Amino acid sequence: MPKSVGIDLGTTNSAIAIKKIQVEIIPNKENERITPSCVALRQKKKLLGLSGKTECIVGKHALEWLKQDPANTVTAVKRLMGRSFDNPEVQKLVSDPRQVVTIRRQTRGTENSLVLVLNDKEYTPEAISSEILKKLCADAGASLKDTVEFAVITVPAYFNDKQKHATRTAAALAGIKVQRLLPEPTAAAISFGVDQVNDADVNTVLVFDFGGGTFDLSVLTISGGQFLEQGKGGNMWLGGEDIDRQLMDHVLEITARENDIEDIHALIDQQPDQVKNQFLGELKGLVEQAKIRLSQEQEAYIEILGLLKDDDGDLLDVDVTLTRDRFDTLVQPVVNTAMDLTRRLLTDIHIPTDLIDRVLLVGGSSHIPCIIAAVQDMFGAEKVLVHDRPMLAIAEGAAILSHRLSESYECAGCGKSVSQTETTCPHCGFDLEKHTIEQGVLDIVHSTAHDYYVVLENGEKYLFIEKNTPLPCEQTEVFKLIQEDQQLVHMKFFNRVNEIEESIGDLWLGIDFETLNKCWDNLADADESAVLSIGVTLKIDENNLVSVDASLREFPDVHLSRTLSRGRADETLFRKVETMINEANEKKLSFYTTQDMTTLIVSTIQDIHQVIDPDSGQVVEPVHQLAEMNIEKTRRFSENDITCYSTINFAQSALDHFGMLLSSTDQALIQKKIDHLKQMNLTGSYEENLSAYEDLDRCIEGFTDIVILMQIKKARDYCDQHDPDRAGTFKDDIANLMDAIIKQDIKLKTTLLEEIFPRVDKTLDEFDYGTGTIHKGITR
Ligand code: ADP
Ligand code: MG
Secondary structure, eight states: OOEEEEEEEOSSEEEEEEESSSEEEOOOTTSOSOEEOEEEEEEOOOOTTOOOOEEEEETHHHHHHHHHOGGGEEEOGGGGTTOBTTOHHHHHHHTOTTOOSEEEEOSSSOTTBEEEEETTEEEOHHHHHHHHHHHHHHHHHHHHTSOEEEEEEEEOTTOOHHHHHHHHHHHHHTTOEEEEEEEHHHHHHHHTOHHHHOOSSOEEEEEEEEOSSOEEEEEEEEETTEEEEEEEEEETTOSHHHHHHHHHHHHHHHHHHHTTOSOHHHHHHHSOHHHHHHHHHHHHHHHHHHHHHHTTSSEEEEEEEEEEEOTTSOEEEEEEEEEHHHHHHHHHHHHHHHHHHHHHHHHHTTOOGGGOOEEEEESGGGGOHHHHHHHHHHHOGGGEEEOSSTTTHHHHHHHHHHHHHSSEEEOTTTOOEEETTOSBOTTTOOBHHHHHHHHTOSOOOEEOSSEEEEEOTTSOEEEEEOTTOEESEEEEEEEEESSTTOOEEEEEEEEEETTEEEEEEEEEEEOOHHHHHHHHHHOTTOOTTOOOEEEEEEEEOTTOOEEEEEEESSOTTSEEEEEOOOOOHHHHHHHHHHHHHHHHHHHTOBHHHHHHHHHHHHHHHHHHTTSBOTTTOOBOHHHHHHHHHHHHHHHHHHHTTOOHHHHHHHHHHHHHHHGGGSOHHHHHHHHHHHHHHHHHHHHOOHHHHHHHHHHHHHHHHTOHHHHHHHHHHHHHHHHHHHOGGGHHHHHHHHHHHHHHHHTTOHHHHHHHHHHHHHHHHHHHHHHOOOBOOOOOOEEO
16 A cells, blocks of 8 residues: 655755654665755766766765765755745855855746756756655655655745745655645644643644754644644754854864964865865764764764875874863854744744743754753743654654545554544554544644735735635635726735745736627626726635636636746746836837737737646647747837737728728728738737738728728717717718719819818827826726
């Protein structure tokens, strides 16, 4: 039977566990319970001129490889998951001299997606993460003698939707079905055994997770097996590695002092690359070992002999003894920072320390005695629980939930398979229901990690769903469009994370002219100036995945559902449309040009919605190219004031109203050119489209009488709209002129025109539409 497991996909280390009767950590192939989250791409030597293959190694062996080939070995990929290249945290990494692996923008992706470059090939963080998951599951499968199919995977409580989505993608790439993405602190609380933190009363628990690269704090209230997240804090860049770095600096400083070296960093830099990498790698490994030893012992030694040479070519040995006291002094700044962050979180969420019932310490760095002491100092020793296996706690908690979520699982009484729906074991009569409740994970209530907003036309942010709302949740709001003939709707959704606005995705709707007319028909009060309204439902599921559903109130057929935060090719296209509209509005283009742009954009939006195949999630290449071409076309047309749709309308209206003045051959010719231009608007290249436009334009201009009549009609239409009393005269003018044309009375025609045209020109000037704006906003 395929197995369900719990996985802690950590920044530094990962672990995988299964709950049978007890929770067990499943050792990897190297027979270790912890797998370093390290992935190396090793280029195999080229043999006999054949091109070398790359081999992917994960875990301990990859970590060893780091010393030889740091440029192709990735650590802490979790920091890059779901992040854009421009993200300040990513930029911080890119500019860090210790970051040896190249991180850059993805060549083909949204302008903001990033990749790691290993052996000249691009890999997404998801792909790298999936290699870690693959190893964990393959090794576990071998140990369990079965395939691992389902998993609860833990993620930091602060992960936003994009980061979670990236994690889900990594799992999919590894062929794992995710039962749930579980916040790490909740997993930690579960692993502590709810008996310790679950009474009849509500318990408020602080989870203090001090790992290798990150420090995560969470406050949960737990009652009757329900976990409610109250607040989170910490620092993404604080952890055991900072301590290692301080120890390295300390060891080098002592070595320099003892050997009278002025600048030991410069000396290390001068070493041949291989020696330098080996030395730094060994030093890092040794200080970490010393740190770990000091969690139990009073003294540790760091010794590296026969590797470094000084300027004179003499060997320079490292030989430093570190005492617990010295260590405690050295790490004091890190401890202080951690305790400051703890205090700050409690202040932020208005929970004084004495209202915290339990503090749960997990993460590898929670082994460190002076850290435990500092936490005990703040909360009182009796409240502080240090996990027996702090680095395994989260995987264990995930395994318990995974077990609970499995459709069938092994009975805790006899170990035989029982179905999720059974309340007592059919094999041994064990009370399964009672057991589940005792385990306390009957129902886990997650809550939103952030506030969710939508931006209104005036720049105001409308709060859609508040932080800490229990999940899943759903909220519907009605917004108004801002202009009565508005054909575009653009909604921008945001998260607010630590005071910083983070886009979670946009939703675009295009309303074609025909639909717009139907909407007006549906408007109850038939008030011409009434604007349309749009119902928007924002849904967030247990995994914080956000989807939006929008439909026009007056015409529910205009409807769209979309999952946000995908960061895919369609987003890039939408962004281009947005930029184009902003630029057009700044340039104050003529009304007709903006009308034409709007029509083109409405149809392009329909295409962009088809760019990603909803089933496979893949880019549909022909549609992508078409949409891209049409955006570019729209931009160039607007720059050159070319109005294809207005020309079509003009020609069609000329045929409808004055076609009888033309031969049937001429009518058919114009109709053919109209149809051709329509087709080119949808699928033609810029050149093809332009040529179809010029062709129709030239053709119509050739029928002078028709053009003149259309001018008078336009004046009549303007009057109809703005000053109906004046429309009648133009109507008579048209009838008289048509009469003269049919009778081929040139003299009468000339006299009429001389009289009519000054009035026509004046009217057209008077009511000219002037410049236009493309509206796409919403308001309340
Ligand atoms: P992460 O959650 O970032 O993957 P872990 O919880 O696995 O990290 O913690 C790894 C960190 O814990 C490393 O920096 C490691 O050096 C440190 N660590 C592990 N064991 C001990 C110990 N006994 N004493 C002090 N630090 C330890
Ligand atoms: Mg961790």
